[in-house]
Amino acid sequence: MTIDAAVVAANVAAVRAAIAERTDRRVSLVAVTKGFDEDAVRAAWAAGADGVGENYAQELVAKAAALAVDRQPEPHLAPWHFIGQLQRNKVKVIVPVGIALWQTIDRGDLARELARRQAAAHVLVQVNTTAEAQKGGCAPDAAPALVDECRALGLVVEGLMTIGPAGPPEDARSCFRRLRRIADELGLDECSMGMSADFEVAVDEGATIVRIGSRLFGPRG
Numbered sequence: 001m002t003i004d005a006a007v008v009a010a011n012v013a014a015v016r017a018a019i020a021e022r023t024d025r026r027v028s029l030v031a032v033t034k035g036f037d038e039d040a041v042r043a044a045w046a047a048g049a050d051g052v053g054e055n056y057a058q059e060l061v062a063k064a065a066a067l068a069v070d071r072q073p074e075p076h077l078a079p080w081h082f083i084g085q086l087q088r089n090k091v092k093v094i095v096p097v098g099i100a101l102w103q104t105i106d107r108g109d110l111a112r113e114l115a116r117r118q119a120a121a122h123v124l125v126q127v128n129t130t131a132e133a134q135k136g137g138c139a140p141d142a143a144p145a146l147v148d149e150c151r152a153l154g155l156v157v158e159g160l161m162t163i164g165p166a167g168p169p170e171d172a173r174s175c176f177r178r179l180r181r182i183a184d185e186l187g188l189d190e191c192s193m194g195m196s197a198d199f200e201v202a203v204d205e206g207a208t209i210v211r212i213g214s215r216l217f218g219p220r221g
Contacts, residue, residue: 003036003217008185011216012069015199019210022203023041032195032213035220038066044216045070045077049099053211055084057093064097072214081212082190083161085136088113103161103192103211106138108149115153123150124161124192129175129180135163143182145177159183159190159208173205 019027021163030051031044041063046051050088054060060080070077079100086094086104095117105111106126114121125146128137138146143160162179164172176193183191183206194202196215203210214220 003039003043005043005046008040008216009047011050012044012047015210015212015215017202018200019131022075022200025208027207028209030076030083030192030209030211031216033063033217034081034084034212034213036217038063041067042070046212047216049078049080051078051209053081053083053103053213055082057090058088060097061093072088086110090216091117101158104136105150105155106136106146108146111146111150111153111155115150115155120154120156122156122158123191124159125157126161127179129162129178130165132165137162140178140182144186147186147188157188159188159207160186161192164195164198164202166195169201172198173201176202176205176207 002019015029030052030053031049032053032136033044034055041052042113043183078095081101081103082094082099083103088110089115102114102124103124105123117186125143126137127140127143128135129140147157156159160179160183162175164175180191191206192209194210199210199212
């Protein structure tokens, strides 16, 4: 699929405008380039995305290698976020890429492996607010203990992350509200929640990071 950088820039602007209609709070836009080639990353950088999110270790590593020449003279370009379910044995593969924010830390063994491979890594604890077995994330009542464990390991816990349920955007509202409440109870600032279909609801409920893919780049092939 051909990526039109001008279209991506217009889409980024439209998402930012939709956010601004709902809040004057700063909300970071992470462009999700899963399934697209490195031209999508370049377009996201050019459009001023705050981060670039990838879901799969091998895809991320390949893109990072292809884009190393682009980033070298311009290190200010939007940093990488890892946003997919993460196997412990993939951490060592991903660490050399230089992840600014690991958004999917959902269990102690994963936290321990990351702390061993990247001291003081910045993380979000992923919480499964929908109780869907196929989704990653710790149970909501397990989040405080996992946050404490991450901190004890030397990881920098910036906040929490969740994925809303499939279906109408309004169905996600209670899940997003719950994540924001847990984050506030734990004194955490960041809430990564909301994707292309439901980010407006997430912003209503206190999102500080949204993860947008198809709304920027179109449907995946």
